[in-house]
Amino acid sequence: MVGAFLYLTACSFKNRLRRRLQRLREPRYVIGLVVGLLYMYFTIFGRGRRGNTAAGAPALAALSGPLQLFGSLLLLVMAAGAWVMPGAGQPLAYSRAEVQFLFQAPVTRRQLVHYKLLRAQLAILLSSAIAALVLRPGSLVTGWTLMAGLWVVMMTMRLHLMGVALRRASLGAHGAGGLARQWLPLAVVLGAAGVLAAAVITAWPALSSASGADAQYAALQRLASEGAAGVVLWPFRALARLPLSTSAVEFWSALPAALALLVVNYVWVLRSDAAFEEASAEHAERRAGRREAPRAVVRGGAATPFTLAPDGPPETAILWKNLILVGRYVSLRTALRLLPLIVVFGLLARNAAAGGAAAFVGALSLPLAAMTVLLGPQMMRNDLRQDLARLAMLKSWPVRGAALIRGEVLAPTVVVTAVAWLFLLVAALLGGGLKPGSREATAFVAHRASYLAAAFAVAPAIVLSQVVVQNGLAVLFPAWVAVGASRARGIDAMGQRLFMLAGILLTLVVSLIPGVMAAAALAFLVYQLTGVVPIVLPALIVAFVIAGECWLAIEGLGRILDRTDPSAVEAVE
Amino acid sequence: MIDVQNLTKTYGAFKAVDRFSFRVDPGEVVGLIGPNGAGKTSTLRCIVGIQAPSAGTITIGGHDIVRAPVEAKRLLAFMADEPQLFEYLTVMEHLRLTARLYRVRDVESRARDLVAELQLTGKEQALPAELSRGMKQKVAIACGLLHEPKALLFDEPLTGLDPLGIRHMKQTIVSRGRGGAAVIVSSHLLHLVEEICTRIVIIDHGVKVADATLAELKARPELAAAGSSLEQIFLAATAGEP
Numbered sequence: 001m002v003g004a005f006l007y008l009t010a011c012s013f014k015n016r017l018r019r020r021l022q023r024l025r026e027p028r029y030v031i032g033l034v035v036g037l038l039y040m041y042f043t044i045f046g047r048g049r050r051g052n053t054a055a056g057a058p059a060l061a062a063l064s065g066p067l068q069l070f071g072s073l074l075l076l077v078m079a080a081g082a083w084v085m086p087g088a089g090q091p092l093a094y095s096r097a098e099v100q101f102l103f104q105a106p107v108t109r110r111q112l113v114h115y116k117l118l119r120a121q122l123a124i125l126l127s128s129a130i131a132a133l134v135l136r137p138g139s140l141v142t143g144w145t146l147m148a149g150l151w152v153v154m155m156t157m158r159l160h161l162m163g164v165a166l167r168r169a170s171l172g173a174h175g176a177g178g179l180a181r182q183w184l185p186l187a188v189v190l191g192a193a194g195v196l197a198a199a200v201i202t203a204w205p206a207l208s209s210a211s212g213a214d215a216q217y218a219a220l221q222r223l224a225s226e227g228a229a230g231v232v233l234w235p236f237r238a239l240a241r242l243p244l245s246t247s248a249v250e251f252w253s254a255l256p257a258a259l260a261l262l263v264v265n266y267v268w269v270l271r272s273d274a275a276f277e278e279a280s281a282e283h284a285e286r287r288a289g290r291r292e293a294p295r296a297v298v299r300g301g302a303a304t305p306f307t308l309a310p311d312g313p314p315e316t317a318i319l320w321k322n323l324i325l326v327g328r329y330v331s332l333r334t335a336l337r338l339l340p341l342i343v344v345f346g347l348l349a350r351n352a353a354a355g356g357a358a359a360f361v362g363a364l365s366l367p368l369a370a371m372t373v374l375l376g377p378q379m380m381r382n383d384l385r386q387d388l389a390r391l392a393m394l395k396s397w398p399v400r401g402a403a404l405i406r407g408e409v410l411a412p413t414v415v416v417t418a419v420a421w422l423f424l425l426v427a428a429l430l431g432g433g434l435k436p437g438s439r440e441a442t443a444f445v446a447h448r449a450s451y452l453a454a455a456f457a458v459a460p461a462i463v464l465s466q467v468v469v470q471n472g473l474a475v476l477f478p479a480w481v482a483v484g485a486s487r488a489r490g491i492d493a494m495g496q497r498l499f500m501l502a503g504i505l506l507t508l509v510v511s512l513i514p515g516v517m518a519a520a521a522l523a524f525l526v527y528q529l530t531g532v533v534p535i536v537l538p539a540l541i542v543a544f545v546i547a548g549e550c551w552l553a554i555e556g557l558g559r560i561l562d563r564t565d566p567s568a569v570e571a572v573e
Numbered sequence: 574m575i576d577v578q579n580l581t582k583t584y585g586a587f588k589a590v591d592r593f594s595f596r597v598d599p600g601e602v603v604g605l606i607g608p609n610g611a612g613k614t615s616t617l618r619c620i621v622g623i624q625a626p627s628a629g630t631i632t633i634g635g636h637d638i639v640r641a642p643v644e645a646k647r648l649l650a651f652m653a654d655e656p657q658l659f660e661y662l663t664v665m666e667h668l669r670l671t672a673r674l675y676r677v678r679d680v681e682s683r684a685r686d687l688v689a690e691l692q693l694t695g696k697e698q699a700l701p702a703e704l705s706r707g708m709k710q711k712v713a714i715a716c717g718l719l720h721e722p723k724a725l726l727f728d729e730p731l732t733g734l735d736p737l738g739i740r741h742m743k744q745t746i747v748s749r750g751r752g753g754a755a756v757i758v759s760s761h762l763l764h765l766v767e768e769i770c771t772r773i774v775i776i777d778h779g780v781k782v783a784d785a786t787l788a789e790l791k792a793r794p795e796l797a798a799a800g801s802s803l804e805q806i807f808l809a810a811t812a813g814e815p
Binding site: 304308309310311312314316317320321324325328390392393395396397398399400562563565566567 | 584618621622623624625642643644645646647649651653657659661662666669670672673674675676677678679680
């Protein structure tokens with residue numbers, strides 16, 4: 001059976017590689033490949049040309065302690081998250097073809113698990129190699145120990161996540177009976193969580209009172225390595241220690257413990273009797289058939305954003321449709337993806353706020369508003385990017401291309417603008433308590449109502465321009481745009497995305513120039529006449545000019561869409 | 574109602590349809606048949622304006638599909654072989670969206686009738702993920718019929734339907750034809766074509782090889798020897814069997 005699995009893995013790899021090479025016949029992929037290779041070259045080798053090679057090894061050695069600590073905590077979070085996070089059954093995800101061919105073949109459950117491990121090897125080896133190249137520890141010895149260590153860590157985590165997925169499958173399949181079957185791993189996980197929580201509570205006074213990064217690190221290090229918490233965290237420390245070994249001797253001394261953990265997880269996975277086939281088959285269907293479907297089934301009576309009148313422009317109907325998509329698709333996972341960014345901005349805003357919790361929220365809201373305006377249009381894809389896969393159906397509608405695009409760009413613009421406005425409003429309402437240091441910042445706080453009005457005017461225009469550019473790219477280069485939730489892979493695809501990002505930013509800057517110039521001229525005139533620097537009026541002019549540009553762009557794009565052949569929309573991998 | 578003149582469709586160097594002409598009058602149900610890769614789907618997609626013809630003209634109710642696409646498409650309905658639905662809209666929401674796009678005023682009553690006709694009662698608030706393939710096909714057809722189109726194009730309309738659904742679908746197609754619509758049915762199910770179509774157009778390698786009623790085809794000297802069933806005639810006309 002291993003021979004069949006090896007054959008399938010090798011053929012899949014060979015054919016995928018061949019397909020990627022074949023698509024290089026198209027100029028867009030060649031451009032993407034060149035950009036991607038240049039990016040990788042400058043990322044991996046660029047630092048060496050700037051003379052930092054020698055600094056790599058000592059820097060890694062100096063940071064080895066903190067990296068081990070935070071690496072072990074990260075592994076802990078991953079392992080714990082697998083028990084509670086939705087979609088953590090992914091290590092057991094099989095494709096529809098795998099379900100079709102392997103699940104009905106005379107293959108045991110254990111062999112299916114082995115197949116999954118075999119398929120993961122290529123990705124794990126490649127990830128380890130790339131991580132070793134990017135981190136560049138500085139010497140050949142630390143290079144191979146880093147790569148080998150990363151392989152052991154990734155493999156162990158893969159096995160562990162697979163084990164958790166199998167236990168979850170068993171719990172899901174047997175309900176209360178599953179609890180009886182899986183009491184030991186559950187008891188271990190709950191016990192470990194309890195020990196860690198107790199240790200953190202006990203050590204909290206010392207942690208919070210430690211002043212300075214060094215003292216905080218030392219307190220954290222003590223917490224992670226001593227007492228009951230040290231025992232709970234030992235497996236994660238043992239794993240994190242391996243790739244961060246600074247010498248071959250250290251690597252060999254850390255290897256037995258890490259390998260033992262790998263073997264324990266391997267045995268744990270193989271001893272599972274969970275019948276995962278049904279859940280995996282369902283997952284494969286869901287993934288292949290309705291990638292963009294709502295996570296939860298929405299029954300009748302589900303709210304729609306507004307009642308669609310039988311009469312009116314088609315743009316409103318398309319807006320209505322795409323707003324429904326937002327309501328039914330936004331999931332806990334989407335919100336969780338934003339959490340790290342919010343935490344980072346919160347930490348940054350903390351320094352700016354010295355006026356209590358309300359001022360802190362106010363200070364946090366401002367960067368969040370900026371982030372929403374700049375990143376929202378990339379993330380909110382309920383427009384033509386989403387509908388491109390159904391282009392044939394859209395083209396059969398009695399709707400002009402321009403009207404179709406106008407309708408498509410409305411929903412993301414409305415949603416992103418609403419979120420940005422909310423943050424701006426919070427910033428304006430709660431920002432009064434801020435005690436900024438500089439004179440300019442003080443003036444900003446004092447005139448925040450005017451700035452709020454200006455931001456309210458400019459935000460939707462900037463959002464709209466980006467959404468139009470994104471949709472324009474979908475019309476002009478449909479094969480470059482990820483259709484639905486699918487994403488092209490490979491260096492050429494990465495290069496295309498970088499190329500597109502640069503194009504989007506450039507277009508945004510260019511689209512701003514006429515409006516900003518007109519607004520600046522008017523502001524100068526008003527200042528000359530009255531001695532007052534206007535804030536709101538120039539913002540309105542900028543917004544108006546950008547809206548006009550977007551209208552013209554959409555008209556042009558509409559004509560192109562009317563001529564677009566749906567077969568040009570290439571199905572990406 | 575549907576007038577195709579010298580339609581040519583090329584993909585690069587490959588000519589999928591070559592100077593293909595035919596017309597469908599109101600009340601006619603025309604079967605468009607041909608082997609795999611004959612150019613049927615390309616023809617249908619050109620007629621409904623999804624793809625632009627490389628050459629030739631197509632008019633729907635007098636409106637050129639290239640020059641006046643919106644007016645032409647208002648008269649049309651295309652039921653593709655693979656139902657394309659929005660995964661996040663319920664059955665009723667699909668119908669309301671379609672009604673708005675095609676300017677149908679009495680959507681609720683028409684939707685109710687269609688839901689009943691296509692045996693979708695009880696599924697009004699269901700999402701596509703909750704429907705079988707046959708049900709999805711019915712939803713797509715309900716959306717197509719909602720605006721009472723004057724020209725209907727069905728591409729493999731029976732795929733995924735159960736026996737009762739097949740019977741109802743045949744009745745739906747025939748009743749639309751009798752109601753005065755011009756209907757094109759593209760299918761490999763020759764018994765279906767033989768049963769419900771008033772005329773048959775055979776296309777092979779992008780070229781029209783026959784355009785006549787079944788009786789006229791049977792009477793043709795070069796096909797008479799093949800046999801009396803459409804299957805025998807089709808195989809003889811497309812040289813599928815000596």
